[in-house]
Amino acid sequence: MGTRIMDDAARLLAQPPSYTDEPALHRALAHLRPHAPVSWVEAPGYRPFWAITKHADIMDIERQNDLFTNDPRPLLTIAAADDALRAQMEAGIGLSTLIHMDDPHHRDMRKIGADWFRPKAMRALKARCDELAKMYVGQMVERGSEVDFAQEIAVNYPLYVILSLLGLPESDFPRMLKLTQELFGGDDTELQRGGSTDDMLAVLLDFFTYFASLTASRREHPTEDLTSAIANATIDGQPLSDMDTASYYVIVASAGHDTTSAGIAGGLLELVRNPAELRRLQNDPSLMGTAVEEMIRCVTPVKEFMRTAQADTEVRGVPIAKGESVLLSYVSANRDEDVFDDPMRFDVGRDPNKHLSFGYGVHFCLGAALARMEMNSFFTELVPRIKDIELAGEPELSATTFVGGIKHLPIWYSLR
Incomplete structure (x- = not known):
């Protein structure tokens, strides 16, 4: 296969704490894009992979979904977790979500929820969304002039939206929030249930148990919500398995919440750090659509997905052997100098904005329209009311290689 290109900077992509230091991470990625855009990574605890950092290469890989498949390694986890999750799935008790699947099963499963996001x-x-945005901005007024925006506002607003769509009782919202944070915070000492693979599997089992009970209830007593649509869906005339139904709920409830909360918290931080852009948005509300896209680009809540080559191939002239995995660094793609002018600048009017935060191709995020609408509703309510806003402490980011963003955002503010 020839000499492998190995660059130490690429190893940061397999280190969860790297994502808590954005300046250092972006310096490393800015080095990789021109010098080692396809770099072989061998990191302790992980199976090796190729790090892909250029926007064009990631799009090419996403287009070739038969050559580069999600199975068996859809995201970057340590080898022990890969093996444990695989064993659970083979035993029929694990979770296999849309991000784990390939066509034709992926296509059939995606159709079940598609109408709910049209x-x-x-x-x-x-x-x-508008009602909840008013409620949470109103809470900011009630709380006075200081708040941990990430934990008290950004986390709760999208949770209420997505769980309302699913039709879950409000009494279960705190439980769903905790499970979601444990699921995506498995590498973060503050958010994780524990540091072991068994702890992560226990979180998945709790999800499975909760939604298995919910499925039985909705099949016996159907309702007009997405949960009932999933519970009573069929493929080729057969109902979904317990694993498929639970997996569907998990991807909607968790990914549909955690990514949007990261986008909202990170989006507000960009406005705080760029007061001229905040004033520009206040003076021209018609920019809200492009402002939301720019927030999503800059935050990039989903950091990466993995794909595995099903045949010998190459990327940018670098040979990739059958069975080898590639990591698609969306964080890097969204700052690619060949695609974005002055990519490190936050520009509420950026157009075009070809970010890859929602992926590309057949696996393009099912809930992209909902995430955009939630963020638009929230900032449409908040931005015109801001008189003054500044940081009241240092923002903290979650340690993750998958989904995450700002976990603490203390702010001082004055609202109209």
Whole structure:
């Protein structure tokens, strides 16, 4: 296969704490893009992989979903976790979500929820998003002039939206929040349930148990919500397995919440750090659509996905052997100098904005329209009311190689 290109900077992509130091991470990625855009990574605890850091290469790989598959390694986890999750799935008790699947099963499963995220459904949800945005901005007024925006506002607003869509009782919201944070915070000492693979599997089992009970209830007593649609869905005339139903709920409840909360918290931080752009948005509310896209680009809540080559191939002239995995660094793609002018600048009017935060191709995020609408509703309510806003302490980011962002954002503010 020839000499492998290995660059030490690429090893940061396999170190969760790297994502808590964005300046250092972006310096490393800015080095990799021109010098080692396809770099072989051998990191302690992980199986080796190729780090892909250029926007164009990531799009090419995403287009070739038959050549580069999600199975058996859809995201970067330590080898022990890879093996444990695989064993659970083979035993029929693990979770296999849309991000784990390839066509045709992926296509069939995706269809089940697709109608709930189309424009007609989004219009129906718009009023609920607007109502909740008013409620949470109102809470900021009630709380006075200081708040940990990430934990008290950004986490809760999208949770209420997505769990309302699922039709879950409000009494279960705190439980879902805790499980979601434990699921995506498995590498973060503050958010994780524990540091072992068994702890992570226990979180997955708790999800499975909760939603298995919910499925039985919705099959016996169908309702007009997404949970019931999933519970009563069929493929080729057969109901979904317990693993498929639970997995579907988990990807909607967790990914549909945690990514959006990261986008909202990170988006506000960009406005605080760039007061001229905040004033520009206040003076021209028509920029809200492009502002939200720029927040999503800069935050990039989903840091990476993995794909595995099903045949010998190459990327940017670098040979990739059958069975080898590639890591698609969306964080890097969204700062690619060949695609974005002045990529480190936050620009509420950036257009075009070809970010890859929602992925690309057949695995493009099912809930992208909902995430955009939630963020638009929230900032449409908040931005015009801001008189003054500044940091009241240092923001803290979560340690992760998958999904995450700002976990603490203390701010001082004055609202109209």
